[in-house]
Amino acid sequence: LLSPFHYNRPVTLTLTFADEPIAAALDDASLLAAMARFEAALALASARAGVLPIEDAQVIVRVSDVAHFDAAALARQARNAGTLAIPFVKALTAQVAASSPSAARWVHFGATSQDTIDTALVLCVQPAGRRLLELVARLGDSAAKLTREYAATPMAARTLLQPAAPISFGWKAAVWLSLVADAYAPFAASLEGMRVLQLGGPVGTLAAFGDKAEAVTRLLAEELRLRAVPIAWHGARGGIARLGVEAAILVGAAAKIARDVALLMQAEVAEAFEPGGAGRGGSSSLPHKRNPALSLLALEAAQRAPQLAATLLAELAPEHERGLAQWQSQFFTLRDLLGACGSGLAAMAEALEGLRVDPVAMLANLERTQGLVFSEALANRLSRTLGKPRAHTLVESLCAKAVRETRHLREVFMDNEEARGAVPDDERARLFDYAAQLGDAPRAVARVLACWEAVKAARS
Amino acid sequence: LLSPFHYNRPVTLTLTFADEPIAAALDDASLLAAMARFEAALALASARAGVLPIEDAQVIVRVSDVAHFDAAALARQARNAGTLAIPFVKALTAQVAASSPSAARWVHFGATSQDTIDTALVLCVQPAGRRLLELVARLGDSAAKLTREYAATPMAARTLLQPAAPISFGWKAAVWLSLVADAYAPFAASLEGMRVLQLGGPVGTLAAFGDKAEAVTRLLAEELRLRAVPIAWHGARGGIARLGVEAAILVGAAAKIARDVALLMQAEVAEAFEPGGAGRGGSSSLPHKRNPALSLLALEAAQRAPQLAATLLAELAPEHERGLAQWQSQFFTLRDLLGACGSGLAAMAEALEGLRVDPVAMLANLERTQGLVFSEALANRLSRTLGKPRAHTLVESLCAKAVRETRHLREVFMDNEEARGAVPDDERARLFDYAAQLGDAPRAVARVLACWEAVKAARS
Amino acid sequence: LLSPFHYNRPVTLTLTFADEPIAAALDDASLLAAMARFEAALALASARAGVLPIEDAQVIVRVSDVAHFDAAALARQARNAGTLAIPFVKALTAQVAASSPSAARWVHFGATSQDTIDTALVLCVQPAGRRLLELVARLGDSAAKLTREYAATPMAARTLLQPAAPISFGWKAAVWLSLVADAYAPFAASLEGMRVLQLGGPVGTLAAFGDKAEAVTRLLAEELRLRAVPIAWHGARGGIARLGVEAAILVGAAAKIARDVALLMQAEVAEAFEPGGAGRGGSSSLPHKRNPALSLLALEAAQRAPQLAATLLAELAPEHERGLAQWQSQFFTLRDLLGACGSGLAAMAEALEGLRVDPVAMLANLERTQGLVFSEALANRLSRTLGKPRAHTLVESLCAKAVRETRHLREVFMDNEEARGAVPDDERARLFDYAAQLGDAPRAVARVLACWEAVKAARS
């Protein structure tokens, strides 16, 4: 793909963290190739509709396939022109003219710069979006596997960064899975929503095609496997914004998982670990370090994605028929955003696929709370007998005592007559049993897994 | 609605520009009322599921209906507690206890602060969202009316803020309508997506309810007319973000229309005017001024909406089971965002409903271009005979001559032998006829109107 | 202050988390009072400059001091007018007219709505900003105290959320202090930069005052203790943006400290704790919980501040002499932003002033790394003898062995001939001594403390 294009001012590292296939779908070469593909298909569709001679169209198609572009020169001229499309069309026309001056008359006929750049954006975004959906599926499947595998593995829930009550690690993974399951269809819909041809000509009315406008539009859409829409979307940028935003929501899902993994991987917690492996997570100066390098990628993506999405949301009100400063750079904003999305999703799919889970550490951390994670259960049980205010006060004092004396809450409870007396003998053990305190978790796990199966069924 | 609540530090003007019904749905009183409604319904559902005595639940319901809250005191205590829900539950419990110490044991039983605040958010957002959909429908209908009425009224398209080629004002309004039509269903879906109960208890597992958790959830959802979801969404904030973002896209649609109206209303353009009326658009110092005061509201909303949406997108990765600094203030962010949305939509619905259109001025501005708006048509026609490069160069020189000599392009064309000779006699008039240069516009208008009818049919 | 104003649609809770004095400086009552103060001072200055009779000015001053406003009605009318200032001036004029129709002629004379609203913004922001500086000073002083007190208390540094090498807690606090020290002067400068009068009249030229314009401006600035600037800043919003951004940077400083405190306060780390106290950090359902409720406030502020600042940055390009949709709502954006700033700073000042530090836990966590925190020191020392590649590889294997066998790195090192042989006897102990591995930390601590003293000296 890359060979036909020449560059001399590369900015490779911008996509440093991007997933390879997405970077490939969105890099400069792919953008220029998509622009060329649009011009070729436009000529072909126009010829089929009777607008221009089929021989000329064939020349345009042939030259577009092998055209060479000097990206640095295009960038320079784009600065003068205000859009990449103007120097691009000029360069393509010159190459067509070298083969056939007659065909060169018809390059870009009836179209406007924005038709070229918007449709090229669409053509690049489709494979990138499909790759993102694959990554989402991988991420979901790996979360589902953890959900099933650890459904009965007790660990401490943490709220506001403090241990709260017992959950299972499978249930925690089910929350992760729910994020992925909820985001899949909306992203897929926003991607399908952007599988649309842009063709309006200079002001959106396709005036150059006269009564052949509908035919050209239909044939071009078919040729590019895009949908035709009721009216040109030169000034209607909601679809791009929605796609960008759904990508930012996917980044958020990856980052939520990454946040949890990085926190669990802290040496003092040590309940779960990203997979290591060649060059992964090492330090340039600390030989022993094992950094959460995959979570890092997802969290890094999440630092940029909301603002990149906001840029697209801030570009929804272009002036009149075609605006002054919006469509001209949206491809680049979307490239950064989808690149970040691929980076985060690929990283967390890999992280969950190879996640090393330590149930022993999970249990040990639970135990280290000295039974305080049972305080809610105890308070609820005592409430039934003593009323909530008294129960809450009593449990608070029991907890304080347990902390002060470094004893388990169960012992402190058993020592306290009022408390012990409020709970029948046969209920006491259950109050301090992790498995008995998971509440609705097993059913929730089953519901989320079923939901994920439904998402997967719907997409195939 | 307001009467039961007391305040002493009002910040009324924050919602200065918000549409009244939306402000009412989202103001402090409504939030506190929704929180009380959640606690009442929770008690009732729990009683029906056998968790607590029905008599106690009835007391909670009765007291919640008439409870009084000191918002300023709650705000002060919320700062200590890190969430509004903690002092709220305390205040409600105290009022229930005054009626029945027994019932007071059960207030908020099994729930966590976030259950209260998230479900209250949902309950407030639903009527606000329905009001937004009404405004969208009004905006769409008014755009549809303009589309039909002015489908054959020629005006100049403007691209990059410069006159380009002829369009009709109806076609321009059809673009506005397409924005509204495209945004309706996604917003409605995001609103339905947020018609969900939040009930998880302290860590999300509903442990306090034991095997009655599913029943309580189902009964509570029914009572509040919300959907139950597979798993608590304490850490899954995508739905809130998506709703906020769709609101920002609606703001964008209103702002796009506002941008165009404000530009058309410039004294030097003077093609369309917002309705005036009592106190609308006047100036504090310039008696003659008629400001685009409605467009102002939509554009003001659009300055804030993208960033408010970005805040929600930046809050997608809370820590572990319940995060440290996201859900605590999302209601306030969403309130500002939906308030802005209502402000913009209501303003532009009113603007389009009363829009004064001046077809004579539109035509006059077209004529002032001295036929330059026909340059593309001419260039395209000449391309067929002379090839694009020659045609483009020739037309550029004709345009320059027309400008230099302040003559109409048609005359300059007729004076130029090469140009005139390239177009048969019977085609020449058509080249300079506005109606003949609308291309696909009439069909596009029909397609967009049909699309809007389909949107309206789907919602009823 | 509040008494003269009436309200009936309060939105109190918007500033739920704001520091009280800042909320007071920026609430609706303060805004309306500042607008009244502007109008009174304008009348007085104009009278002194000979523009209007001093008796009329005195009436305006007197009435402005005791004027009543119905904020809800103003909000409704502001929606019609596009700015709060128009209905405000109308309401004030009516009250002046009730005292003196003659004086009423001169209310707001020569000014425009934006003069009133911008100068009122300035008048409200100044005390809010001074309060923020007090909070910054408190935060800095408390960080300085910790810096001094714990300069020799060893703890593990953590990079990428993993234990790295030893530092002292005082050094860590010095980094916190450096954030505060670096942000103080820029914020103070941005506040002083906004101590500016806005007075331009309808288009900025003060035409109504003729050759008395400079005198009116000078006298008004003196009266309000503001600076006069070379030209009206109706269209120049950089100063507001800069103030907002510096507030966001202060929020960032508070949030950085909060992030660290919340992480240190995790039960599994347990090295430092926010102060508890009445109602602080408790849970609505978990009696034992002690949440990082102060850090929560700073982190919550940091979720909103960057986007609020971005809104101000997005409003830097208003149209022509006075824009359509920027100045109209900037007070409200700045109110939210400064409110967030006060919330975060006050919280972290309180947190650091009462911070409970556990040096024993810090040491224990260091020890739990089994000497791995010395791996860099060891690798560096071995590099000198064995070369970096070999040293790095060797240390990696020693670390792996220590982990595998749950032994201290020192022992593993002593068992390994190559490693041990590469370090002379008398240097070995030093390699595993926390105090010996603090590098430049003691000097850095001294430098930062000196820097903070210099900041404090400069401000007094």
Added chain:
Amino acid sequence: LLSPFHYNRPVTLTLTFADEPIAAALDDASLLAAMARFEAALALASARAGVLPIEDAQVIVRVSDVAHFDAAALARQARNAGTLAIPFVKALTAQVAASSPSAARWVHFGATSQDTIDTALVLCVQPAGRRLLELVARLGDSAAKLTREYAATPMAARTLLQPAAPISFGWKAAVWLSLVADAYAPFAASLEGMRVLQLGGPVGTLAAFGDKAEAVTRLLAEELRLRAVPIAWHGARGGIARLGVEAAILVGAAAKIARDVALLMQAEVAEAFEPGGAGRGGSSSLPHKRNPALSLLALEAAQRAPQLAATLLAELAPEHERGLAQWQSQFFTLRDLLGACGSGLAAMAEALEGLRVDPVAMLANLERTQGLVFSEALANRLSRTLGKPRAHTLVESLCAKAVRETRHLREVFMDNEEARGAVPDDERARLFDYAAQLGDAPRAVARVLACWEAVKAARS
């Protein structure tokens, strides 16, 4: 500069719109060269401080000068490592080792990845920032020239996009100049604020250097012409954020000017025009079009800059000693932001230097208002006699009559007995004289020009 580096996945077009010198300062090659320069200077400074043999340092310097890097391979490995610095140091070390295994031991000695990447950021940003200051100076000088030249050229002020009262074009340019003058020093200060060495080693304490840490730091800072700071800023990102924000404020200044120029250039207004010239502002399909292609660039930059700045503001709270997901990509965010800044400033400097101003059109547009621009002057004059309420009402009716009857306000005024009678004969002409209605404008112009001279004097 570029020759030593090899690439195979270029993303050239990301900086499509950036000013060439800034793109050159910030492109991949410059970043890698700056990283190499840091490593070379670190070795040299360390040797001078006695940490390593000077011969080894000299090898490192020599190899760094000619080192080759495969950017695509680095990008791939950076994804694994979580930072570009790790594979970079590895690649450099390998090249040094090929010359001297002994020297290779010392590459990057004592430093951490973030030292390399942060200092390289600083080294790249300094020349980029100086270029930006040159562009600001050019923009200011061109605005100053317009200010002087057109100080007495009357035109209509426009507020809320409607004609208001007369101003001069020179006064309008003085407002532009004030933006530039106000932003110069803060940007320069933020740039100087970032002329700082980053050197802390793995955790910030420079432990590897022992008591030579201060010496190494001082010598390295001297070598790189940077300042040493009291403590490592690994976790203190305020300086980067402030620089980014000041760049966004500069973008705002350029965009404000661009907004006005693009609006003045509308065909229906036609008061000022960007310079044309080769390939500048043409259309791909409309031969007659002259687009505001320079203003486009500034406005495009302003769509992205606030959000890029917000990303930096959102990255102020990294975890502990070195964070998980902030510093790793800030160079790329800053590159986009400074690139946008250079694009906008260079465009508007060029636009103002070649601006074609049409005083005749300005006067004609004033005249087209039929004297309504004098309504404030008239109302103010009548207020003095009739009181403001009566005056305002009367002038409103005179304006309405003028509009209705398409007559000049002066004539309508002269026909109205009440109005005419309220103004002495000798004052009437002055009321309708543009030059007499400029108020304080001439003095404001002088003040702003003096202010700009002071800015220029301060910087030299």
